[in-house]
Amino acid sequence: MSFPGSGLAKGLAVTLRTMTKRSVTAQYPDVQPDLPPRTRGVIGLFEENCTVCMLCARECPDWCIYIDSHKETVPPAAPGGRERSRNVLDRFAIDFALCMYCGICIEVCPFDALFWSPEFEYAETDIRELTHERDKLREWMWTVPEPPALDPAAEDPKELTAARKAADKLAAQQAAEAEAREEEPQDRPDTPGEGT
Amino acid sequence: MSDALDIALRLVAVFVVFLVFPLVIGQTEHKVMAHMQGRLGPMYAGGFHGWAQLVADGVKFAQKEDIVPAGADRRIFQLAPAVALLPYLLVLVAIPIGPHNAVGQALDAGIFFVLAVMGVGVLGSLMAGWASANKFSLLGGLRTAAQLLAYELPMLLAAASVAMAAGTLSLPGIIEAFHWWWVPWQIVGGVVFFTAGLAELQRPPFDMPVADSEIIFGAYTEYTGLRFALFLLAEYAGIVVLCALTSVLFLGGWHGPFGADGLGWLWTLLKTVILAFGVIWLRVTYPRLREDQLQKLAWTVLIPLALAQIALTGVVKVVISS
Structure with a gap:
């Protein structure tokens, strides 16, 4: 402290300097936020890759993933071959009212069927509508960005x-x-x- | 007839200033404070950068229910906002903004009138505090009283110093007598006057009477709707009056480097606006003083400084005149 009151002057200088700088306010509804890559907004399902292995549903800490499936037999590829059975996805739903966005399902998926999308504007007035069914989850896939360089x-x-x-x-x-x-x-x- | 018209015009002008300027300062405070804190402040009301925010606030306040607590002293409670606000309107009548009688009503004892009436404004807070039947309000009212006692004295002493220098109590007379070297001569008095005025208006950093983290909102705790808005308006009207008075008494009012004749009012306005910006700036920068620090500042710093200023004024005055 060099002279009495220099602290007061310093305070005034700080506020004045801040006034001349650009404010940090995000004008969200008017201007979309500039989100970093790998933002955890919503989870998209690339259902073509899903083999109904159930790993995601079992690892989910909130138990918010619902999967239904049935088996179908596939005729033999070559004549005289054996019939194969295959899992067919009937329902895949994520309840985003329960989801805590930990991303374990995405980490654990061995077939790259789940992805993070940065979309976050899916608030609803009815909590039941936060359970996104398969078609909606598939739609989110279009919003998944390219992996960052x-x-x-x-x-x-x-x-x-x-x-x-x-x-x-x-x-x-x-x-x-x-x-x-x-x-x-x-x-x-x-x-x-x-x-x- | 023309006399009546003249008076009516002057009063209307003063009234318009009284209604518009506090809102302008309030809006400036919104924006300046926001930007000093790295925010934008109101952006929506009115479309362009939230210019109509205070109008919207006013509409909101007018729609709210006007509640008087059951245990309150009804009459006094309802009267208090008017008592807080109207004195500033009266003071505005006596403040000259330009040469050649550009004043609502020139008074011979202008300083005396202005300071006396400004003191009345604080009574509004006192009445509100006593009448609310609320302990927080009472505490706020008592703090207001203590603050009034502590800060009225340095304010009067500083104003007295200017009156001594000019040899008159009339506000236009003081400005007529003003020379540029009065600014360094009276600078200490000016600072004391401005600081004491801030304290009397209960502006941060002297806002203990309304310290929201300690006593909710002090004397105004029980107020709602329009009456609450009037108290807020009184604060901003008080800023206008204080800044105008400081520029008239210590900064030479309509005197400026050039154009003192035609543009005198502009100089007064400019000085007032700069001082008002300073008021906002101080509010953003400094935290609230503690109640005892407030009293200490008044009695051990401001009053001795004001007395020293008076002594200096007296000495210089005698040296000049002899």
């Missing part, structure tokens, strides 16, 4: 490394084969038709 120096994603490994292996194999084919003619001392 990786950080500049990040490791490559697993899929990419695996694919690259496979591609490298294939390329090495092809190169080896080509070499083997090329080495074959070199076994002969002189090759006719090459020295023209």
Whole structure:
């Protein structure tokens, strides 16, 4: 404290400086918020990927996922083959009145059938309407954004490394084969038709 | 006939100022306070940046039920808001805004009248506190009384210093006698006057009588609807009056670097608005003083300062005239 009252002056300076800066108010209904990627707004169901394994429903801490299904038999793919049975989804519903947005169902889904969507404007006047049925959950899928880009120096994603490994292996194999084919003619001392 | 018309016109002008300026200052407070806190403030009422927010508030207040508590002293309770508000209207009549008699009514003892009537305004809070039959109201009323006692004195002393310097009690007379070097000469008195005025208006940081975290809303706790709105209006009318008075007494009113003849009223207005901004600025910046700190500030700082100012004024006056 250099002189008495400097604290008071400092306070005045702070408020004056704040006044000249842009205010931080979000004018929400007029201006949509700029949400970060991976915002937990609503859960979308990509039902084509769902195999009714029930993992999501079992892991849900709130028990807010309802799944009904039945089995169907699929005729054999090749003549003389065996009939297969397949799970068919009858109902998939998430009760967002119970959901606590923990995202465990999305983490646990082994088939990438559940996704976070940043949409959050689905308030209802009746609590029963917060149970989103299958078609509504499928509609949310259209609002799921692309996954954000990786950080500049990040490791490559697993899929990419695996694919690259496979591609490298294939390329090495092809190169080896080509070499083997090329080495074959070199076994002969002189090759006719090459020295023209 | 023309005399009557002249008086009527002046009174209408004063009344319009009385109705419009407090609202303008209130709206400015909404916006300035918001931006000083990193917010936007009202944005919807009226369409453009919430300019009609206070009009909407007024409509809301008018629609609310006017309740008088069963145990309250009915007459006094209902009269209090008027007592709080009307003195400021009366004071406004006597404040000159420009040269050549641009004043509601020029009074010979202008300062005396103005300060006496402003003191009456505080009585409204006292009446409200006593009549509400509520302990919080009573506490608020007593705090108001204590504040009035503590701050009326430095305010009067500071005003007396200016009156001594000018050798007159009339407000236009004081401005006529004003020279630019009065500003540094009377600066201490000006600060004391302004601070004491803030305290008398119960503006933050001197708002212990309405300290909402301690005694709900002090003397106004039991008020609803229009009567409550009148108390709020009285606060803003008080800001107008205090700022106008400070600019008249200490900043030279209509005197300015140029255009003192034609644009005198503009200078008065400008000084008043700047001071009003200062009032808002102080409110946003400082936390509320404790009741004992308030009293200490008045009796150990402001009054000695005001007395020193009077002594200085006297000495300089004698040196000049001899």
